[in-house]
Amino acid sequence: MSADETTAPDADPDADIDRDGERILSVEGVGKRFSGLQALDDVDMTVNRGEIIGLIGPNGAGKTTLFNCISGAFPPTSGTVRLDGEVISGLPAHKIARAGLARTFQITRPLEELTVVENAMVGAHIHTRRRSEAREIAMENLEFVGLADKAEEEAGELTVGAQKRLELARAVSTRPEILLLDEIMAGLTPSESKQMLDLFRQLRERGTSLLIIEHDMKAIMNISDYVKVLDQGKGIAFGAPETVVEDDRVIEAYIGGFDVDA
Amino acid sequence: MSAIESVRDRYRTFDDGRYAPLVKGVALFGLLAALPTLIEIDVAGMELAATLSLRMLILTVIYAYTAQAWNIMSGYTGQFSFGHAAFFGVGAYATQALVVDFAVNPWIGMLVGGVLAAVYGLVIGALSFRFNLQGHYFALATLAFAELLRFVVTNMSELHGANGYFKPFPRDYGAEYGLAAFQFQSDLPYYYLIVGFLLVVTLVSWVIKNSWVGLYFFAIREDERAAASVGVPSFRYKLIGVAVSAFFTALGGAYWSMYFNTIRPDTVFALFKNVELLLPAVVGGPGTLLGPIVGSFIVTPVSEIARTTFSDINGLDRIIYGAFLVAIVIYSPRGVVSWPSQARALWNRVRGDEEVSE
Numbered sequence: 001m002s003a004d005e006t007t008a009p010d011a012d013p014d015a016d017i018d019r020d021g022e023r024i025l026s027v028e029g030v031g032k033r034f035s036g037l038q039a040l041d042d043v044d045m046t047v048n049r050g051e052i053i054g055l056i057g058p059n060g061a062g063k064t065t066l067f068n069c070i071s072g073a074f075p076p077t078s079g080t081v082r083l084d085g086e087v088i089s090g091l092p093a094h095k096i097a098r099a100g101l102a103r104t105f106q107i108t109r110p111l112e113e114l115t116v117v118e119n120a121m122v123g124a125h126i127h128t129r130r131r132s133e134a135r136e137i138a139m140e141n142l143e144f145v146g147l148a149d150k151a152e153e154e155a156g157e158l159t160v161g162a163q164k165r166l167e168l169a170r171a172v173s174t175r176p177e178i179l180l181l182d183e184i185m186a187g188l189t190p191s192e193s194k195q196m197l198d199l200f201r202q203l204r205e206r207g208t209s210l211l212i213i214e215h216d217m218k219a220i221m222n223i224s225d226y227v228k229v230l231d232q233g234k235g236i237a238f239g240a241p242e243t244v245v246e247d248d249r250v251i252e253a254y255i256g257g258f259d260v261d262a
Numbered sequence: 263m264s265a266i267e268s269v270r271d272r273y274r275t276f277d278d279g280r281y282a283p284l285v286k287g288v289a290l291f292g293l294l295a296a297l298p299t300l301i302e303i304d305v306a307g308m309e310l311a312a313t314l315s316l317r318m319l320i321l322t323v324i325y326a327y328t329a330q331a332w333n334i335m336s337g338y339t340g341q342f343s344f345g346h347a348a349f350f351g352v353g354a355y356a357t358q359a360l361v362v363d364f365a366v367n368p369w370i371g372m373l374v375g376g377v378l379a380a381v382y383g384l385v386i387g388a389l390s391f392r393f394n395l396q397g398h399y400f401a402l403a404t405l406a407f408a409e410l411l412r413f414v415v416t417n418m419s420e421l422h423g424a425n426g427y428f429k430p431f432p433r434d435y436g437a438e439y440g441l442a443a444f445q446f447q448s449d450l451p452y453y454y455l456i457v458g459f460l461l462v463v464t465l466v467s468w469v470i471k472n473s474w475v476g477l478y479f480f481a482i483r484e485d486e487r488a489a490a491s492v493g494v495p496s497f498r499y500k501l502i503g504v505a506v507s508a509f510f511t512a513l514g515g516a517y518w519s520m521y522f523n524t525i526r527p528d529t530v531f532a533l534f535k536n537v538e539l540l541l542p543a544v545v546g547g548p549g550t551l552l553g554p555i556v557g558s559f560i561v562t563p564v565s566e567i568a569r570t571t572f573s574d575i576n577g578l579d580r581i582i583y584g585a586f587l588v589a590i591v592i593y594s595p596r597g598v599v600s601w602p603s604q605a606r607a608l609w610n611r612v613r614g615d616e617e618v619s620e
Contacts, residue, residue: 072490073491092490092495093487093490093491094489094491094493094494094495094496097490097491097492098493102491102492105487105488105491109487109488110484110485110488111481111484111485111488111489112484113480113483113484113549114477114481114484118477118480122477122478122481122489122492122494123492123493125474125477125478125493126492126493129473129474130474131472131473131474131477134474134477170488170492171491173492174493
């Protein structure tokens with residue numbers, strides 16, 4: 001590979017840039033192996049309070065796998081994940097949720113036969129066993145995402161766009177410190193996407209950190225404070241959106257295919 | 263506004279009200295309490311009692327009760343048990359073994375049976391859930407655990423083997439006929455007792471459904487991974503569901519053993535008992551409060567009448583059970599209690615179409 005001017009080829013792409021703030025999430029040398037396939041290889045990254053971090057990379061780069069390792073869907077095979085300094089890697093998903101990390105799913109997973117408000121209440125019950133309190137928290141968050149008028153409808157009846165917002169409301173009802181959003185804007189209309197970006201900004205103002213997987217480059221470059229790029233399970237770049245798009249490795253990963261040595 | 267619409271609006275206002283569950287419950291159990299009298303009323307020269315005996319009502323309420331208990335685990339948490347005969351049989355056997363062999367009061371025997379069944383349920387649950395058995399595999403595992411007990415009990419001389427137990431007289435355990443002895447000299451008190459059992463398990467179900475526990479149960483049923491992602495400890499709550507359900511099913515078995523004269527491994531642990539215990543809930547509407555009760559009033563009398571009327575056709579009642587099961591699973595998986603709301607939706611659609619076409 002030809003050396004480029006901005007980044008030395010052997011520089012650690014995961015090396016953190018100096019940035020202020022309280023560390024919420026740190027992923028340290030995380031690897032995940034599925035019998036023979038190294039899906040993630042020694043990935044490092046951090047998220048501070050109130051930051052919006054975009055996680056991008058070509059298909060199969062390991063973005064969702066990283067989400068699953070962080071949120072406890074399955075444990076990483078190596079490395080450590082810390083939330084507020086406490087090790088959470090290896091804990092089951094429900095404990096990680098209770099520690100303050102919530103997520104949404106790439107393919108929405110509504111609790112179909114429950115009503116919209118009950119879906120959000122399941123999240124709210126992390127904080128209270130009282131149904132009336134859980135309902136209040138749930139309704140606040142349904143109003144936040146604009147689903148309050150559908151509160152009593154069955155979640156399975158919602159449109160895709162509404163299901164995405166319900167996923168967000170359910171996750172936010174746990175009052176997380178950090179939210180992992182897996183392609184929550186995929187399949188939304190342009191105006192719905194715009195509303196979603198607006199919700200992200202409001203969440204950030206409340207002090208919630210966001211880690212976002214998204215394919216819409218324009219949206220992610222627009223909203224993210226920093227962008228982390230994965231390719232074939234490795235972290236290849238981290239930085240402000242405008243510097244990352246000019247990174248040779250990122251360009252290569254995305255355009256990919258051609259032989260650089262030729 | 264038509265008269266029907268105004269009545270419907272009033273019903274809705276009532277239905278949203280605070281006392282609606284209480285009023286509905288009182289109405290339902292009032293009806294159940296009045297049933298023995300109602301079936302004897304002579305309508306145009308025909309008495310319902312001619313076909314619907316008190317004994318049949320008792321049987322119907324027993325299965326409404328056990329279906330309500332099954333529902334807590336399988337209807338609410340979605341972990342489909344095909345082996346509730348295990349818990350039913352443990353309740354029946356614990357009661358009879360303690361009453362006959364140790365002259366213990368049947369009420370105490372019943373509670374011991376309930377606790378033993380809950381422990382057995384926890385063992386089954388812990389093993390199955392730890393190894394992540396789901397759907398058909400879980401149902402088959404529960405069936406295997408029930409069949410296991412049938413074989414073990416049949417071969418245990420300490421539990422009288424295949425002969426089972428013959429219910430003793432109250433004086434054999436130092437009691438008189440009556441509530442304390444769990445034995446009566448007529449069927450009517452037995453009927454009110456099982457209605458009382460049904461009331462208790464229905465109240466427990468209502469409390470569960472209206473608390474965070476019920477919401478967690480339903481979340482687990484709908485999507486365990488999504489539930490876990492917002493903090494639902496699914497392993498623990500599935501075990502709670504199994505234990506509560508097993509406990510109450512065992513009390514049903516204890517009642518059975520104190521109402522009928524004998525219990526044997528091939529009656530209380532019977533393979534077919536598994537079906538009888540769950541079918542009313544599936545037919546009536548799994549996951550609902552009313553479903554198991556309504557379902558039992560549909561399924562049990564029909565199969566009992568068929569069995570007694572065509573007693574020469576062996577197994578007809580089972581064929582009828584099978585037909586119910588197939589029909590419901592294919593055409594109405596949400597059960598009979600969902601029919602009114604489905605009819606209403608259909609009606610609204612038809613009317614909506616008319617308005618559009620006008």
